[in-house]
Amino acid sequence: MAELTYREAVAAGIAQEMERDERVVFLGEDVAAAGGVFKTTVGLLEKFGPCRVRDTPISEQAIVGAAMGAAMTGLRPIAEIMFSDFFGVSWDMIANEIAKARYMCAGQLALPLVIRTANGSGSRFGAQHSQSVENWVMAVPGLKVVAPSNPADVKGLLAAAVRDPDPVIFFEHKGLYATKGEVPDGEHVDRLGTAKVLRQGSDVTIVALAAMVPRALQAAQRLEKEGISATVVDLRSLVPLDTKTLLVETKKTGRLYTVEENPRLCGWGAEIASIVAEEAFYDLDGPIVRITTPHVPLPAADELEDNTVPTVERIVETVRRTAG
Amino acid sequence: MASDDIDRSTRLALYRSQIEIRLLEKRAYELFLQNLIKGTSHLSLGQEAVAAGFAVAMRPDDYTYCTYRGHSHTLARGAPMLGVLGELMGRRCGLMGGKGGSMHLTSVAHGVMGSYAIVGAHLPVAAGAAWSAQLRGSGQVSLCFFGDGTCNIGAFHEALNFAAVWKLPVIFVCENNQYMEYTPIRSVTAVEHPAADRAAAYGLERIVVDGNDADAVYRKARESIDKARGGGGPSLIEAMTYRTSGHSRADPAKYRPPGELEEWTKRDPIALYRARLLELGFEESELRAMDSAVQRAVDEATEGAKASPTPPLEVIDKDVWADGGSSWRN
Incomplete structure (x- = not known):
């Protein structure tokens, strides 16, 4: 067991899955060279290179849409939306497109993708950078919704989310990023849907x-x-x-x-x-x-x-x- | 026969594809009037050359992304007429078994990765598929078709910039049919050409093509597809055309100025193409035989779809998830 912070567990989870499966790619704003505005993705660019770890413009629709297009054509993308409040900007992609595609086409399309996002209060950011929007996502059929409370669960559930064949919205809590906890050594994969x-x-x-x-x-x-x-x-x-x-x-x-x-x-x-x-x-x-x-x-x-x-x-x- | 850069079999393929779209769309309209197709429908009558010109230039494993006006593109990639009509009629034989309907035609086996009914949504998705092709080194190209109205929505601009910055093998094709639903596109757009005049903002070439000339479309398609496949990055193409039917089933198109429809009808893509083929030495009898064969295929598909049962109610709870089900709890 190693002691990791919640934010380190995010990078550890992504790295574990990128090492295992070359189809796993990662995109978002400031995620590569800067290592994430919450420092959750430090070291990934250096480890996996600029083809698989990519900085994007501030274009939330393009980020989520690109993840969708990549997922339906053989990749397993992880997209970061910096703050969950920005789901408002990419909501069409999340709620109308990703959630419904498989159903509408009777299973012809598969969308194995993860959208990670920083959710929740505690940072004094005000009403547009502090919301808890897990209930928005829960209300839309076709999306899985995960929100871990500790570093071990972050790594294990993130790994499970990446391996899941369906779209998973992964809520990290901003107020927990600095918290520490024991994380199992070696490969750690948890199960979605378990309290x-x-x-x-x-x-x-x-x-x-x-x-x-x-x-x-x-x-x-x-x-x-x-x-x-x-x-x-x-x-x-x-x-x-x-x-x-x-x-x-x-x-x-x-x-x-x-x-x-x-x-x-x-x-x-x-x-x-x-x-x-x-x-x-x-x-x-x-x-x-x-x-x-x-x-x-x-x-x-x-x-x-x-x-x-x-x-x-x-x-x-x-x-x-x-x-x- | 006059020879040029487009060979005989390609020309016949372009002609046949246009005829298939025309006759099937006409049939769809008739079935609406008979109340055998419900909901809404957006026909591509008058715009056939765009779908045909691009589809004929594509490789079988290239991707098509289209809008709610997508019957034409779905057919042009080779999806079966029975599946298309069946889906419009809500029958079990439909491409998606009746779960999608007219605005969501999808046939992954034919590279049709979906018809998207929220304006602009599929541009980023098409860019994502192109990114995937780029990363996998598959050589596939992603083709994305949309209307003039799409050029004024945010997702258009996000996707264009994204594709240009990442040099993605994606081609964005604006079918400028002059109207954003019921409103003339010129009256709500800051530039004359809603797509082409924005190309410079993304470092792309300004390309306007005659969308009623299948040969012109085909040439532009080949050029842009070759460029994308060769690593040259995205293109944005504006094809000038005109929809001769209303925006959707409910639209009698009373907003057209007098004479406009008649002017465009003189430039009907199929009439133009037929005349060109005859000029080039194709036999009238050969074209007529093709017309009849396509009409028979449409008739057969119509009868087949009418005979197909309605979808079983069990499918309501199927295919939300990859496990085939819809369970959200244990």
Whole structure:
């Protein structure tokens, strides 16, 4: 086991797959010579050369569109969209083209590609560089959606995404890039569509994603001291969704909380609440509670941003207030 | 027979391709009127020479990317008429089994990598396929067809710049049929030639070709394809043409100024080409035999499509993912 940062795990995952398969190519803005604006792709250009690791103009439609054209003609491209907010600029490519191509042509076209992007808050960048847009993507049939919370999952799930025969949108969390964790040595490949139970409790089940996972874990530790024992599930993937783990862990405690960084309406937790309400209603001991960013654009100032996205305090307070 | 740079069999192929498109598009229109084709449809009547001229110049493994006005390009690459008509009619025998419809014709086996119904979207995709061909060293060229209206959307400019910077083997072909849907293209565009007059911005040659002359299109196609295949990078070609039907099924085209349609009809690409072939010494009887053979093929495809069952409902849940299914949970 080596200790890597979350950002180093990104480069490690890409490098592992580029070494294994020469069809894997990588493109994006400032990703090659500069090593990425978040330094997530340092060293790839030097290792794999300018044909396979390419800097692009600021042209998000062209980046995603080119990845699509390359994927349907025999390559396995990884495209970087610098900030997930820029999905707005390339949304036609993502939602209308990539997501639908295979279905519309009855399986004639295959699109094995990955779009990596920096998602989420914590950098004081304001409303156009801090959003959590995983729920946008989750709403479109034909896209797989992954959002790891730690370096090992970054490498393993990124490898799985590259090897997957379908388009995968890979959300890296900006607020986690500097965090460290153990990453298995040698080849590391995880499985998409699998949640992980990080902590087993008996009173409540807290389901979280990406940067909300470490907050849920901290909240669980504090709740433990107050006599509330919490299970924490790291969802890791929204599509496919590991409903099996979700339902099993909810039934064990009878109390379900979601911790979501996306704004309230139609956030991923709403889908989970709906599934649990339909399929595990009689196992619940109380209402499902969603802890989310309110339905506002994200403000920039430290105090404002910190108090908009779910905090450890808010998770603890909400669970304490409602779990009784 | 007068001889020049285009040989006899190529000329016959150009003629046949145009006739196939013309007769099939006419049939599609009739089937609409009979309510056997639903939804919308965008015909290429009057624009046949562009699809034919390029397709005949392409290698079988070259890629075609086209728009919702894509029946012509799909047919020109050799996709079966039965599959095309079946798809328009929503039948099981359709190219995509009824899942795509008129605006999304795809036949990967014939190099038709999709018809894209969002204006401009397929230009970057075609560039990506060209990038792939470049990296794989396959020698394939990517051909991308679109209308004049596309030249005013962002994806056009992103793709052109991208392709030029990376020197990709892609050819962007603007079919300037004079109208952006119902609006004259000149009234909404800052330059006279929406594609060609933008070429300089991407370091490309300004190319305008008579899109109603299959020979002229074919020559330009060969030149640009050879250049792309030889590593010379992309081309942007504006083919001047005219659609003699409405924008789509619902459009009676009342916005045309009086006399315009008649003027362009005098330059009908098929009438022009037929006259040229006769002038060059082709036999009237040979052309007439070809016309009849194509008409028979269209009739047979029509009957075949009518006889084909509707798609099985099971396909609704198929082919979202590579595993053939649509499951999003375990």
